[in-house]
Amino acid sequence: ATGLIAFLGLGHMGGPMAANLIKAGHDVVGYDPVPAAVEAALAHGIPMASTAHEAAAEAAVVLTMLPSGKHVLDAYRGVDGPGLLSVAGPNTLFLDCSTINVDEAREAAAIAVEAGHRSVDAPVSGGVVGAEAGTLTFMVGALPEDFETVKPILELMGKRIVHCGDHGAGQAAKVCNNMILGVSMIAVAEAFVLGEKLGLTHQALFDVASNASGQCWALTTNCPVPGPVPTSPANRDYQPGFAGALMAKDLRLALNALESTGVAAEMGPLASRIYDAFAAGEGAGRDFSGIITEIRDKSV
Ligand code: NAD
Numbered sequence: 194a195t196g197l198i199a200f201l202g203l204g205h206m207g208g209p210m211a212a213n214l215i216k217a218g219h220d221v222v223g224y225d226p227v228p229a230a231v232e233a234a235l236a237h238g239i240p241m242a243s244t245a246h247e248a249a250a251e252a253a254v255v256l257t258m259l260p261s262g263k264h265v266l267d268a269y270r271g272v273d274g275p276g277l278l279s280v281a282g283p284n285t286l287f288l289d290c291s292t293i294n295v296d297e298a299r300e301a302a303a304i305a306v307e308a309g310h311r312s313v314d315a316p317v318s319g320g321v322v323g324a325e326a327g328t329l330t331f332m333v334g335a336l337p338e339d340f341e342t343v344k345p346i347l348e349l350m351g352k353r354i355v356h357c358g359d360h361g362a363g364q365a366a367k368v369c370n371n372m373i374l375g376v377s378m379i380a381v382a383e384a385f386v387l388g389e390k391l392g393l394t395h396q397a398l399f400d401v402a403s404n405a406s407g408q409c410w411a412l413t414t415n416c417p418v419p420g421p422v423p424t425s426p427a428n429r430d431y432q433p434g435f436a437g438a439l440m441a442k443d444l445r446l447a448l449n450a451l452e453s454t455g456v457a458a459e460m461g462p463l464a465s466r467i468y469d470a471f472a473a474g475e476g477a478g479r480d481f482s483g484i485i486t487e488i489r490d491k492s493v
Contacts, residue, residue, distance in 0.1 A: 245268060
């Protein structure tokens with residue numbers, strides 16, 4: 194009922210998300226500049242346009258799943274020519290699911306609205322596994338009527354769709370959540386290394402903390418030591434999971450938000466520095482819980 198969805202950016206996340214829209218019988222046309230992404234999309238039955246403009250011109254919804262806010266703003270505005278905002282028909286709904294700066298999301302919404310369109314930010318959590326299974330969580334920043342329009346679309350790709358507030362609120366919720374996650378994982382990892390030094394077994398610390406006030410997702414679901422939580426990446430040599438490079442990216446967005454709002458935070462910026470260093474090396478492709486090996490290696 195929503196009409197054609199132009200799906201721009203068919204990478205690790207966008208590819209399987211678009212495939213789920215197709216599976217549900219939705220009318221979708223994709224675009225991605227990278228030939229490998231185009232081939233994978235075609236193999237999933239996603240019709241592909243040869244330019245983003247061609248895809249967007251006929252669409253009721255322009256959905257973007259791009260690496261960064263610069264990609265989104267460049268696509269909206271155009272770099273060497275007209276952007277998507279000027280080629281799309283009037284009142285097109287621009288739905289950005291990428292993870293970008295809160296300020297960039299607000300800017301994207303402002304220029305979309307100014308061009309006579311509608312705008313929604315709806316970043317996700319759940320990773321590639323969630324994208325494939327259609328179980329993502331969407332954090333949505335939208336005017337109430339626009340939320341009602343995108344909700345049935347997002348439900349085909351996710352299982353929790355949370356309306357967080359107006360333009361930018363989806364990105365705001367995501368950045369706050371991931372700052373908690375980044376900081377809490379470092380705290381859990383430091384506590385396990387301290388426990389090792391104090392002669393405590395991993396299991397004993399886990400049994401206590403997971404039932405006490407130290408309880409958190411970084412401990413009980415993504416436990417950074419092998420053993421207590423068999424499904425955590427620590428049991429498979431820190432294969433992600435949630436890669437260090439992505440945590441570093443999300444914490445840089447948190448840092449930008451802290452700076453632009455003037456919050457007197459210390460843990461968030463510190464976590465950002467720690468994950469930048471982790472992701473500059475092998476940590477980029479390892480699960481972010483692998484930060485524990487750095488802490489252990491640096492300890493005397
Ligand atoms: P990716 O690099 O695999 O995919 C991005 C795709 O966008 C690429 O295929 C690229 O060719 C394409 N692209 C670049 N510019 C384009 C343009 N102008 N028009 C159309 N396509 C263009 O990245 P990903 O892992 O799929 O992540 C996408 C977004 O989702 C990022 O913002 C990321 O932070 C966020 N995210 C990723 C994960 C994850 O686990 N991978 C989890 C949550 C959120």
